[in-house]
Amino acid sequence: MMQSLTNRSKQVSKKEMTFMEKLYLPAILGGMRITLSHLFKKKVTVSYPEQKRPISEVYRGQHVLKRDENGAERCTACGLCAVACPAEAITMTAAERKKGEEGLYREEKYAAVYEINMLRCIFCGLCEEACPKEAIFLTDRIVPTEFERGDFVYGKDKLVEPMDKNLRVDVTKRQTQSVLEFKQHPQYAHNKLWDPNKAIKSKKSAH
Amino acid sequence: MTTLIMTSGFDWWPYILVVILFLISLGVAAYATYAERKVAAFLQDRLGPNRAGPFGILQPIADGVKMFMKEEIIPNVSNKTLFILGPAIAMLTALLTGAVIPWGPDVVVDGKVYRLQVTDVNIGVLYLLGVVSIGVYGIMIGGWASNNKYALLGALRASSQMISYEVAMGVSIVTLIMFTGTLSTAEIAQQQHGFWADGYFTWNFFKNPLVFLIFFICALAETNRTPFDLPECETELVGGYHTEYSSMKLGFYLFAEYVNMFISSAVISLFFFGGYNFPFMDQIDNQLLVSLIGVGVMFAKTVFFIFVFMWIRWTIPRFRYDQLMNLGWKVLIPLSLVNLAITGLVMYFTGNLE
Numbered sequence: 182m183m184q185s186l187t188n189r190s191k192q193v194s195k196k197e198m199t200f201m202e203k204l205y206l207p208a209i210l211g212g213m214r215i216t217l218s219h220l221f222k223k224k225v226t227v228s229y230p231e232q233k234r235p236i237s238e239v240y241r242g243q244h245v246l247k248r249d250e251n252g253a254e255r256c257t258a259c260g261l262c263a264v265a266c267p268a269e270a271i272t273m274t275a276a277e278r279k280k281g282e283e284g285l286y287r288e289e290k291y292a293a294v295y296e297i298n299m300l301r302c303i304f305c306g307l308c309e310e311a312c313p314k315e316a317i318f319l320t321d322r323i324v325p326t327e328f329e330r331g332d333f334v335y336g337k338d339k340l341v342e343p344m345d346k347n348l349r350v351d352v353t354k355r356q357t358q359s360v361l362e363f364k365q366h367p368q369y370a371h372n373k374l375w376d377p378n379k380a381i382k383s384k385k386s387a388h
Numbered sequence: 389m390t391t392l393i394m395t396s397g398f399d400w401w402p403y404i405l406v407v408i409l410f411l412i413s414l415g416v417a418a419y420a421t422y423a424e425r426k427v428a429a430f431l432q433d434r435l436g437p438n439r440a441g442p443f444g445i446l447q448p449i450a451d452g453v454k455m456f457m458k459e460e461i462i463p464n465v466s467n468k469t470l471f472i473l474g475p476a477i478a479m480l481t482a483l484l485t486g487a488v489i490p491w492g493p494d495v496v497v498d499g500k501v502y503r504l505q506v507t508d509v510n511i512g513v514l515y516l517l518g519v520v521s522i523g524v525y526g527i528m529i530g531g532w533a534s535n536n537k538y539a540l541l542g543a544l545r546a547s548s549q550m551i552s553y554e555v556a557m558g559v560s561i562v563t564l565i566m567f568t569g570t571l572s573t574a575e576i577a578q579q580q581h582g583f584w585a586d587g588y589f590t591w592n593f594f595k596n597p598l599v600f601l602i603f604f605i606c607a608l609a610e611t612n613r614t615p616f617d618l619p620e621c622e623t624e625l626v627g628g629y630h631t632e633y634s635s636m637k638l639g640f641y642l643f644a645e646y647v648n649m650f651i652s653s654a655v656i657s658l659f660f661f662g663g664y665n666f667p668f669m670d671q672i673d674n675q676l677l678v679s680l681i682g683v684g685v686m687f688a689k690t691v692f693f694i695f696v697f698m699w700i701r702w703t704i705p706r707f708r709y710d711q712l713m714n715l716g717w718k719v720l721i722p723l724s725l726v727n728l729a730i731t732g733l734v735m736y737f738t739g740n741l742e
Contacts, residue, residue: 206601209704216431216703226435 255316258292262308270301417646418448458635470533475640478526482647488512492683512573531629542628552716553609559724583667593660614701653693
């Protein structure tokens with residue numbers, strides 16, 4: 182007999198079946214009673230879309246490219262999200278801000294074309310972590326179904342949040358308390374509302 | 389129209405009954421598919437189909453439309469005549485068995501007696517056994533005509549299973565006939581009149597429960613229901629004998645299985661549970677009411693047995709082929725023969741044997 186190396190080996194019973202066991206019928210009837218009891222138990226089905234499963238506050242769903250309080254797009258097409266993405270789902274084309282477009286874009290460089298291929302995206306959130314401009318976040322919206330593969334490449338029309346203040350996407354829950362405190366660091370002051378007076382003052386104080 | 393029927397002298401009633409029975413069999417089989425899914429779901433702690441119409445009751449119609457709209461594929465290498473003949477025979481024999489079952493007591497309207505049975509062949513039970521045996525052909529032909537190894541294996545297993553369990557079924561029916569004394573299904577129903585007579589139950593189940601058990605197990609095997617559904621389970625043989633079938637022919641095979649299940653339940657409730665009889669039926673004066681309640685009771689018993697078929701399906705795992713054959717030949721046949729001998733002896737000594 183081999184010594185048992187772990188305590189988890191189970192003894193197999195090789196006993197002959199008793200007469201009642203050989204009949205099979207008592208066992209079958211017992212099984213049928215168990216099955217019948219399930220008829221009266223509560224069902225575990227979630228009737229989507231009337232009922233939804235509870236999701237966490239930091240659920241990673243469809244992306245959003247945010248605007249600041251003045252309505253200018255935050256994204257500067259730096260490409261850090263594209264580099265960070267493990268699935269290579271993000272592509273972008275940069276363009277230079279023209280005169281008269283200062284209200285639309287925060288800095289001279291902006292993304293003319295910004296596409297995320299939702300079929301490649303694995304919803305990991307690394308793009309959100311990599312963005313230095315607090316521009317891209319993942320929201321709790323679920324990406325809906327489409328019939329064609331091409332329809333899953335989301336461009337700026339689907340990703341940038343609307344200008345209307347009432348339709349902005351709320352991402353306050355995406356950031357935990359420690360992240361919010363971290364972002365108060367003066368290094369990230371450029372992400373706040375750009376007030377020219379404050380910028381001059383802080384430059385003076387930095388000297 | 390009714391005066392034309394009444395005065396023509398030609399007995400239209402059995403033909404009308406045939407059409408009604410045909411429609412009811414198909415309707416019950418269609419809703420048996422719905423009931424199967426719902427019962428399966430409820431036994432598995434989930435809801436079944438509930439999106440097609442309220443509570444999903446239009447689901448069988450959706451399935452039917454889907455079946456109609458699929459492409460009919462007949463493989464080039466198959467034997468075309470036999471390919472089409474297989475499901476046809478399966479469906480034909482499934483529907484034929486319904487002809488000899490009395491669905492209720494006779495309805496008497498204006499002095500004219502309408503029997504709720506299509507034909508009253510005086511060898512009704514033998515007819516049932518015969519038609520069920522021909523049903524095996526449907527499966528065998530389907531498997532052979534597909535020109536597909538797996539379908540052939542499935543058909544072989546199915547046919548061998550069905551013929552082995554037919555022997556046990558035949559012997560248990562012989563036992564039943566020994567104490568009913570008649571092969572006619574209408575008389576078997578009449579002998580189980582009421583519920584209690586002469587100090588004992590009238591229903592045959594209480595007279596000889598073992599026959600019921602053997603017959604029930606054989607009925608499970610004949611209709612290829614779990615635990616005897618080796619021929620058609622997907623994990624074993626892809627699709628078994630209906631691998632190559634699509635659209636309406638597949639629909640026929642699947643439907644024939646459900647019609648068979650319906651008819652088997654009706655036969656079981658007829659032979660052992662009194663058919664259309666119910667307790668206190670003699671105390672109701674209105675004959676028409678008795679007939680109506682009788683039909684309702686017959687359907688209720690049939691539906692109950694369909695539920696039991698489904699209940700067993702979702703409780704027990706499937707038999708392996710050798711276990712199945714073992715059960716059929718080495719357990720059920722000796723058991724039924726012993727039962728036959730004991731019944732004979734008991735009847736002799738209680739003086740019932742002529």
